[in-house]
Every structure is written in C-alpha cells, then in structure tokens.
Amino acid sequence: MRKYNVAILGATGVVGQQMLKCLDEQDFPVGNIKLLASARSAGKTVKFQDTDIAIEEARDEAFDGVDIVLGAAENDIAQRFIPVAREKGCVTVDNSSAYRLDPDVPLVVPEINPEDIAKHKGIIANPNCATIIGLVPVFPLHKAAGVKRIIASTYQAASGAGINGLRELEDQIGRFGRGEEMSDPKAFAYxxxxxxxxxxxxFDENGYTSEEMKMQNEGRKIMHVPELRVNCTCIRVPVMRSHSESITIELENKLTPDEARAILATAPGVKLVDDPAAQQYPMPLDTTDQDLIFVGRIREDISAADGTYGLTLWCAGDQIRKGAATNAVQIAKLLTV
Amino acid sequence: MRKYNVAILGATGVVGQQMLKCLDEQDFPVGNIKLLASARSAGKTVKFQDTDIAIEEARDEAFDGVDIVLGAAENDIAQRFIPVAREKGCVTVDNSSAYRLDPDVPLVVPEINPEDIAKHKGIIANPNCATIIGLVPVFPLHKAAGVKRIIASTYQAASGAGINGLRELEDQIGRFGRGEEMSDPKAFAYxxxxxxxxxxxxFDENGYTSEEMKMQNEGRKIMHVPELRVNCTCIRVPVMRSHSESITIELENKLTPDEARAILATAPGVKLVDDPAAQQYPMPLDTTDQDLIFVGRIREDISAADGTYGLTLWCAGDQIRKGAATNAVQIAKLLTV
Incomplete structure (x- = not known):
C-alpha cells in the first residue's frame, strides 16, 4: 500500500495535536511525518506511534517531499504557507477559514459531499466546527425532505478558542473552587x-458575527443549496470541548419525527440518542473525545404555520474532533483511495 | 397609608427569601409579616428590616388575618394551602404553576398586562421564569408590529432548580477546583x-418538555394572543442564577432593528445593551441580582422568507428576581394601589 508523507501545519495547537491522534486512529497510511509550528516550539518533541517526532519551524523548505498537509493554523499562517505547499505539489486539507469560500476550493464534510474532493486544485477546506456539527445530522433530513431554512442557537465550548480558551476556563473554575479571586480574562473578552x-x-454590518454567518455561507456550499437561509446565534458556554446546537429546520415536504429518527438511526457520522422517557439525549460531556455527532430531542416544530413543515432537534459533538481534526483526517484519507 | 399583612408561603427557598428582600426594596407597605414553611424549618429566624422573624409551620390557621400571600412553594403545597387562604379572604400571588392556566386566575407580568390583576378571584399567578424573561422584551415589539411566532432557545441557570440546584453546581465546580472526584448528581439528572x-x-407526548410548552401556553394568556405559536427548547447551563434566551420572532409588520432598539430603549423593565462594536451585550453575570431584563444582539432575521418579517435578539435576566420574586412583589404592590 502506498504511504503518504504528511505535514501538520500548526502542530502544537489543540487541533494539530488531535490531527496527530486521528492519523493513528484512522489508520492513515503515514510515510514520513513533519510537525510544523512557530520557531518558539521548534525542537520540542511529540510522540507519534511510539516515535518521538521533533517539531520543526514552519518554513517554505519544510514542505519539500510532503504529499499531504493538514492545516491547523490561523488564517494568516495558512495564507503564508499553503500557496507555497501547493507550488511544491502538496495537497492541503486546511482547517482555517481562509479558503473556505474560494470557488476553486472544495469545502467538504465527508458524510455530506465527499464527491467535491475530486475537484480540488491543491487545497481542500475543512468547514467551521459549529457548521460541521449542525449539518451532519441536518443533511440526511435535507436529502429526505428538503431543508429550506435553518434557525440555530449554538452552545459552543471553550476549546473553540484553542488551548488558551480551555486553560482560561479551567483556571477560572479552579480559582472558584479554591476560593481565590478571578483573574482578568484574556482568551475571552469576559x-x-x-x-x-x-x-x-x-461583527458584520448586519449585526451577525462572522461565526454566525458561517453556517449559512458554508452550509450553502457544502450542501449545494445556494438558496439555503440560515439564522444563527452563536454563544460561548462554560463547557470544555463539545459544541451543542438547538436547531429548527423548515422543510419542503413533511417529515414526521419518527421518520426523521429512522433516517438518523442509520445516517453516517451520527448517533441517535433520543429516548426522552429514559432521559437519553445528547449532552456535551457524553460526546467529548469521540467522533460522532449525537442527535436527539427530535420533535415537530409546533410553531410552523399551516401548510408548512418543520422539525426541531438538539445535537452535540466534539469540536476538536469531528468539528475539526477528525473531519480533516477523513478528507485526507479520501485523498488516498 | 394602609399597611398589609403579608405571608410568604415557602419562605425558606431561594424565591421566598428573595421575595422578602423585594418587599423591602420595593417599599411594600408591610404590616405584619409571616414566614411559612415546612415543620422542619419552623422556629428558625430570618432577618427582615432589622427584625428577627421566626419561621412558622404552614398550617390553615396561619393565614388568619393575612391580606396578601406570596406563594413560593411547589405545586402540591400551593394547592394544599392557597384555597384555604382564599377562603379566609387572602389574595395570593402564586409563583407555582398550579393555577397559571386556570381561566379564573389572572397570569400577570406588570409590564405587559397589569389590567388583568383587577379580574382576580383571590389568586393571581406569577408566570414561569423563562416566560417572563423572554416576554418582557418581546411584548413592546409585539405592540409595535404584531408577533405571530416565537422560536426560542433558552440557557437556564442552576437556580431554576432551587437552592439544591445552586448548591449542586457550586459543589461540582468546587470539587473540580480542588481536584476531587465528582459526587453523584441529585438536584439534576446529570x-x-x-x-x-x-x-x-x-416530557409531553409531543416531545416538548413542560418547561418548553410554558412560553406558548402562558405567553398566549399574558399577551392576549390566543393564536401565538411558540417553539421553545429549554436547556440547563452551568450558570448560577440568570437565564438567557436566544429568540427569533416573526412579525405581522416590518420592524427594523433600529426601530426595535428605539422601542426597547424606553420599554418598562428592560435595559437595552446592544453595542456590538463596544462588545456590549447581555450576559448572565451582568444581570445577576438586579431586576431588569437586558436585551441586545438585535438584528434582522436573515432567514425570513420574502414578504415576511422577523427579528432575532438575545436577552438575559435574573431568574430569582424578575423571573420570580420581583415580578410577584410587583403584582402584590399593584394590589395595594
């Protein structure tokens, strides 16, 4: 079997570190591996499959001989290095938002639009975490009954702000527990x-945040529904690493909650957890550090006007895994088949 | 000025204790005051305006000579004693859900339907906390443009489950901070x-929880809009005592975000906190232990279909105060004028 030389750009962050774990878990055919980061991390070592890998400074020459780059860096770093990697013949699966809406760049959730991968010109974008977590359970319902409109409120974990966000929440909780004074927030505004x-x-001019516009802008591209309308409200909550979402969808055709459950019970990437009588529903603690999006609380939208159809659901998924690293490595794996 | 003899039924709970504070803050013309609770609390004393008040066991005779009862007990206790209090000529403002949908019982938010108080027959019901917190900012928009439909996702604090809920969250956070093992949850299922x-x-048969149906059932009665359609998703979050809500409203007539802000800037019971450029928006920590509902993040519902109008907003308010005790004491005060 052919092996692929892989580089992780931004290897020291929470997403980069998770990508390394996912390469192993998904049995990715890794040849050589390079862990690229800023100069101040260079020289540290990270364990991968019982081998210590030294972190290298990200520089143009680092991409020589690399087949696949997994991008886990911020937009500016992505834009600095990914064009260089492409010049050198690498294909990058990039988790930043820099290229997501570029018409030459496929934006892919493997459970939704794996066929788009074939159109790549050296870059494939990994969608926003809340977008992936919301759309993985919504797409099977779209295929069955046509989703026209999504109204979503998110409950997003601290990990969305990276390792500093996670540490800040831990520090604040720790101080409370020890009866100490709160420190000033840095990773978050408050x-x-x-x-x-x-x-x-x-904030955009329309009053929505950039995060809130992603589910519409990226959702239209991923689901190939250019007229999809999405109203999203994104809220940061004191949870560690799983995002949850309250989603109401308006449908072209009627779909009952039972029909929706039957569809989601066998949908890829989804775990149906919807047994209210037994108090079984998705919760962030249960979805942490695993790859599926849990979906439940499925019910008719009782506010839908006569002659219109809607469903309401609640889902949760690990933001670092399926919201970022798992999805990127799934795409990379599809590049190897 | 006439003074009123007041009894608080369920005086030892968080809402009962807050009612006592609100009586003082709102300069309620208190004559005699009785603090009623279960037998096991009887004999303990609580400070009110520099006087120690002994807690009495709630018994039928306790309501003799009382003018106004503030009910802060659970439904079973409410149903046990409120009919007795009515027989004895008391008027009860009850925070339980036992009488809220009774056609003989006004359900009142003073900023919305104070005129309904006059129709009482000895009982006035205080609405559900999430319903009050959502409707105080929604009602002025309804008066201006007609609200047909509400889609709400709530972020409800631990205090909604009473003192045991608050203590359980504090205990869990404390254990995390001290590096101890978590204890088994009791106040909450998880x-x-x-x-x-x-x-x-x-859970109701339609898949909604009782809490989720309250905003529709109570909202129709409070706002006098019997055909109001509400789709609510209620989520408990690790916050101490302020509930927050992400609300999308569908309107009969167009109302721009600027028009909505102008209305809410002078609406009763509301504080407009809506300056995204300055990172000013409602947050539960800022709304804790005060009486106003903060509202912000007001924007057009970009998912509304052509020819329909909608707005999206975010609000937060103290669940123990305006969501319960403050609202009840406001009603009681209107009984005295």
Whole structure:
C-alpha cells in the first residue's frame, strides 16, 4: 500500500495535536511525518506511534517531499504557507477559514459531499466546527425532505478558542473552587465561568458575527443549496470541548419525527440518542473525545404555520474532533483511495 | 397609608427569601409579616428590616388575618394551602404553576398586562421564569408590529432548580477546583458542571418538555394572543442564577432593528445593551441580582422568507428576581394601589 508523507501545519495547537491522534486512529497510511509550528516550539518533541517526532519551524523548505498537509493554523499562517505547499505539489486539507469560500476550493464534510474532493486544485477546506456539527445530522433530513431554512442557537465550548480558551476556563473554575479571586480574562473578552458570551468572531454590518454567518455561507456550499437561509446565534458556554446546537429546520415536504429518527438511526457520522422517557439525549460531556455527532430531542416544530413543515432537534459533538481534526483526517484519507 | 399583612408561603427557598428582600426594596407597605414553611424549618429566624422573624409551620390557621400571600412553594403545597387562604379572604400571588392556566386566575407580568390583576378571584399567578424573561422584551415589539411566532432557545441557570440546584453546581465546580472526584448528581439528572442538560420538566407526548410548552401556553394568556405559536427548547447551563434566551420572532409588520432598539430603549423593565462594536451585550453575570431584563444582539432575521418579517435578539435576566420574586412583589404592590 502506498504511504503518504504528511505535514501538520500548526502542530502544537489543540487541533494539530488531535490531527496527530486521528492519523493513528484512522489508520492513515503515514510515510514520513513533519510537525510544523512557530520557531518558539521548534525542537520540542511529540510522540507519534511510539516515535518521538521533533517539531520543526514552519518554513517554505519544510514542505519539500510532503504529499499531504493538514492545516491547523490561523488564517494568516495558512495564507503564508499553503500557496507555497501547493507550488511544491502538496495537497492541503486546511482547517482555517481562509479558503473556505474560494470557488476553486472544495469545502467538504465527508458524510455530506465527499464527491467535491475530486475537484480540488491543491487545497481542500475543512468547514467551521459549529457548521460541521449542525449539518451532519441536518443533511440526511435535507436529502429526505428538503431543508429550506435553518434557525440555530449554538452552545459552543471553550476549546473553540484553542488551548488558551480551555486553560482560561479551567483556571477560572479552579480559582472558584479554591476560593481565590478571578483573574482578568484574556482568551475571552469576559469571564466564561458561570457566564455566557454572545459573541464569537467579529461583527458584520448586519449585526451577525462572522461565526454566525458561517453556517449559512458554508452550509450553502457544502450542501449545494445556494438558496439555503440560515439564522444563527452563536454563544460561548462554560463547557470544555463539545459544541451543542438547538436547531429548527423548515422543510419542503413533511417529515414526521419518527421518520426523521429512522433516517438518523442509520445516517453516517451520527448517533441517535433520543429516548426522552429514559432521559437519553445528547449532552456535551457524553460526546467529548469521540467522533460522532449525537442527535436527539427530535420533535415537530409546533410553531410552523399551516401548510408548512418543520422539525426541531438538539445535537452535540466534539469540536476538536469531528468539528475539526477528525473531519480533516477523513478528507485526507479520501485523498488516498 | 394602609399597611398589609403579608405571608410568604415557602419562605425558606431561594424565591421566598428573595421575595422578602423585594418587599423591602420595593417599599411594600408591610404590616405584619409571616414566614411559612415546612415543620422542619419552623422556629428558625430570618432577618427582615432589622427584625428577627421566626419561621412558622404552614398550617390553615396561619393565614388568619393575612391580606396578601406570596406563594413560593411547589405545586402540591400551593394547592394544599392557597384555597384555604382564599377562603379566609387572602389574595395570593402564586409563583407555582398550579393555577397559571386556570381561566379564573389572572397570569400577570406588570409590564405587559397589569389590567388583568383587577379580574382576580383571590389568586393571581406569577408566570414561569423563562416566560417572563423572554416576554418582557418581546411584548413592546409585539405592540409595535404584531408577533405571530416565537422560536426560542433558552440557557437556564442552576437556580431554576432551587437552592439544591445552586448548591449542586457550586459543589461540582468546587470539587473540580480542588481536584476531587465528582459526587453523584441529585438536584439534576446529570452533572451540570461543564455540561448542558436538554431537559427541564417532564416530557409531553409531543416531545416538548413542560418547561418548553410554558412560553406558548402562558405567553398566549399574558399577551392576549390566543393564536401565538411558540417553539421553545429549554436547556440547563452551568450558570448560577440568570437565564438567557436566544429568540427569533416573526412579525405581522416590518420592524427594523433600529426601530426595535428605539422601542426597547424606553420599554418598562428592560435595559437595552446592544453595542456590538463596544462588545456590549447581555450576559448572565451582568444581570445577576438586579431586576431588569437586558436585551441586545438585535438584528434582522436573515432567514425570513420574502414578504415576511422577523427579528432575532438575545436577552438575559435574573431568574430569582424578575423571573420570580420581583415580578410577584410587583403584582402584590399593584394590589395595594
């Protein structure tokens, strides 16, 4: 079997570290592996399959001989190095938002539009985490009954702000537990412990944040529904690493909750957890550090007007895994078949 | 000025204790005051305006000579004693859900339907906390443009489950901070720290919880809009005592975000906190232990179909105060004018 030389750009972050684990878990045919990061991390070592791998500074020459780059860096780093990698013949699966809406770049959730991968010109984009987590359970319902409109409210974990977000929430909770004074927030604009922050990303002129516009902009491209309308409200919550979402969908055709459950019971990437009588429903603690999107609380949208059809559901998934690293490695694996 | 003899039924709970504070803050003309609770609390004393008040066991005779009862007990206790109090000539403002949908019982938010108080026959019901917190900012928009439909996702604090809910979250966070093992949850079905629980109340046959149906059932009665359609998803979050809500409203007539902001800037019971550029928006920590509902993140519903109008907003308010005790004491005060 052919092996592929892989580089992880941004290898020291939470997503980069998870990508390394996912390569192993998904039995990716890794040949040589390079872990690229900023100069200040260079020289540290990270374990991969019982081997210590030294972290290298990300520089143009680092991409020589690399087949597949997994991008886990911020937009500026992505834009600095990914064109270089492409010049050198690498294919990059990039988790930044820099290329997601570029018409030459496929934006892929393997459970939804794996066929788009074939159109790549050296870059494939990994969607926004809340978009992946919401669309994996919504897409099978779209295939069955046509989704026209999505109204979503998110409950997004601290890990969405990277390792500093996670550590800040842990630190705040720790201080509370030890009876110490709160420190000033840095990763977030405000204290997150015991709080909710209704801003993720910057504000657009229409009053939505960049994060809130992603589910519509990326959702249209991923699901190939250019007229899809999405109203999203993104809220940061004091949870570690799983995002949850309250989603109401408006459908072209009627679909009962039982029909939706039957579809989702066998849908790829989804675990149906919908037994209210037994108090079984998706929760972030249960979805942490695994790859499936849990979906439940499926019910008719009782506010839908006569003659219109809608469903309401609740889903949760690990933001670092399926929301980022798992999805990227799944795409990379499809490049090898 | 006439003074009123007041009894608080369920005086030892978080809502009962807050009612006592609100009586003082709202300069309620208190004559004699009785604090009624279960036999096991009887004899303990509580401070009210520099006087120690002994807690009495709630018994039929306790209501003799009382003018106004503030009910802060569960449904079974409410149903046991409120009819007795009525027989004895008391008027009860009851925070339980026992009488809310009774056609003989006004259900009142003073900022919305104070005129309904006059129709009482000895009982006035205080609405559900999430319903009050959502409707105080929605009602002025309804008056301006007609609300047909509400889609709401709530972020409800631990205090909604009473003192045991608050203490359980504090205990869990404390254990995490001290590096101790988590204890088994009791007040909630699952660990709430770092988690979200998508169930508040029991499940109806339609898949909604009792809590989720309250905003529609109570909202129709409070706003006098019998055909109002509400789709609500209620989620418990690891926040202490303020509930927050992501609300999308469908309107009869167009209302721009600027028009909505102008209305809410002078609406009663509301504080407009809506300056995204300055990162000013409602947050539960900022709304804790005060009486206003903060509203912000007001924007057009970009998912509304052509020819329909909608707005999306985010609000937060103290669940123990305006969601319960403050609203009840406001009603009681209107009984005295």
């Amino acid at each position: 204290q997150l412990a015991f709080n909710l922050i209704p801003q993720i990303g910057g | 660990q709430l720290a770092f988690n979200l629980i998508p169930q508040i109340g029991g």
